[in-house]
Amino acid sequence: MSTQTQAPSSHERPGAASATPAIEISGLTKIYGSSETKSVDDVSLSVPAGTVFGFLGPNGAGKTTTIKILAGLLAATSGHTLLNGYDVTRRRSAAMQQFGAVLEGSRNVYWNLSAWQNLLYFGRLKGMRTAEARSRAEELLKGLGLWERRSESVGGYSRGMQQKVAVAAALIADPPIVLLDEPTIGLDVEATRTVMEWVRTLSRDRGKTVLLTTHQMNVVEELCDRVAVIREGKVIADLRTEELLSQFRERDKYEVRIEGDLPDEALPDGFTAKAHEGTTTISGRVSDPQEVYALVDRLRDRRAVVQSLAQVQPDLEDVFMGLIKAPAHD
Numbered sequence: 001m002s003t004q005t006q007a008p009s010s011h012e013r014p015g016a017a018s019a020t021p022a023i024e025i026s027g028l029t030k031i032y033g034s035s036e037t038k039s040v041d042d043v044s045l046s047v048p049a050g051t052v053f054g055f056l057g058p059n060g061a062g063k064t065t066t067i068k069i070l071a072g073l074l075a076a077t078s079g080h081t082l083l084n085g086y087d088v089t090r091r092r093s094a095a096m097q098q099f100g101a102v103l104e105g106s107r108n109v110y111w112n113l114s115a116w117q118n119l120l121y122f123g124r125l126k127g128m129r130t131a132e133a134r135s136r137a138e139e140l141l142k143g144l145g146l147w148e149r150r151s152e153s154v155g156g157y158s159r160g161m162q163q164k165v166a167v168a169a170a171l172i173a174d175p176p177i178v179l180l181d182e183p184t185i186g187l188d189v190e191a192t193r194t195v196m197e198w199v200r201t202l203s204r205d206r207g208k209t210v211l212l213t214t215h216q217m218n219v220v221e222e223l224c225d226r227v228a229v230i231r232e233g234k235v236i237a238d239l240r241t242e243e244l245l246s247q248f249r250e251r252d253k254y255e256v257r258i259e260g261d262l263p264d265e266a267l268p269d270g271f272t273a274k275a276h277e278g279t280t281t282i283s284g285r286v287s288d289p290q291e292v293y294a295l296v297d298r299l300r301d302r303r304a305v306v307q308s309l310a311q312v313q314p315d316l317e318d319v320f321m322g323l324i325k326a327p328a329h330d
């Protein structure tokens with residue numbers, strides 16, 4: 001980058017610069033307008049440099065609000081957010097140079113401009129020289145398979161291509177931190193894979209810090225080193241991804257599908273049933289598969305026609321539900 005940034009002052013980051021977390025959030029609270037609810041409630045998180053950090057939670061938990069505060073788009077009600085040691089409020093200009101972001105549901109790029117024009121525009125905005133921005137834009141567009149169509153306006157692209165341009169725009173100035181709010185939402189399998197491979201490369205080969213939100217378990221499993229789970233504005237877990245997943249592998253989840261409705265008194269404790277288009281799916285987590293065989297016997301005794309029995313991987317909703325029920329983590 002052509003723009004020089006002064007180091008954070010000592011009162012902001014006492015101690016060795018190398019120990020500075022890439023992202024540090026302390027006591028962050030956000031209350032929108034005259035609302036009585038805290039959309040973000042005393043959140044504190046520390047993300048070491050080079051980590052892919054999953055910021056997870058059910059709908060409306062406060063993820064986007066937190067990311068918007070980190071990106072300087074929204075003022076916090078209280079608390080502090082620092083990017084590479086620069087306080088987003090007090091050292092705004094320096095903090096803004098530390099990251100690139102793709103925000104959920106926002107038009108991150110201009111639809112009436114081409115991919116090429118967008119990247120040059122965002123490069124200039126970040127203070128890059130034209131030659132530097134051109135060379136970086138070419139590298140990014142080729143890497144994402146958009147080079148051939150670089151001159152078409154982004155509005156005519158598919159959703160996946162638009163998302164790729166947004167990712168490229170976030171990376172134009174080669175920022176050390178990348179904030180990605182649901183980067184794979186609405187993408188097909190191939191585009192999802194491309195974005196995921198990019199995130200992996202950014203972290204493993206280029207040492208970037210990535211904070212991402214997602215509702216997709218495979219994205220968490222494949223990419224994230226560490227995750228924090230937020231619910232109703234509060235962080236309810238902050239742990240290594242392996243620890244999170246191992247908690248949910250201890251008990252297997254099964255699904256039994258039957259024709260028609262659930263017979264009376266056929267549902268044992270710990271299982272739930274959902275009817276859909278003439279079938280009913282019964283699901284539950286068990287520590288012993290015998291519990292599932294007992295369920296199948298019970299259904300057959302009540303003359304239900306069992307169509308299938310399958311073991312399924314936990315999804316993020318299961319993970320959240322498990323954490324909500326689990327004792328609080330430190």
Ligand SMILES: Nc1ncnc2c1ncn2[C@@H]1O[C@H](COP(=O)(O)OP(=O)(O)OP(=O)(O)O)[C@@H](O)[C@H]1O
Binds near residue numbers: 104
């Ligand atoms: N502009 C706003 N004005 C008032 N309330 C808002 C605003 N934006 C978000 N909220 C509220 O703040 C809470 C947190 O929303 P937020 O969008 O941060 O959640 P999220 O975790 O990103 O959810 P999702 O996974 O659905 O994107 C919700 O209750 C939401 O309704």
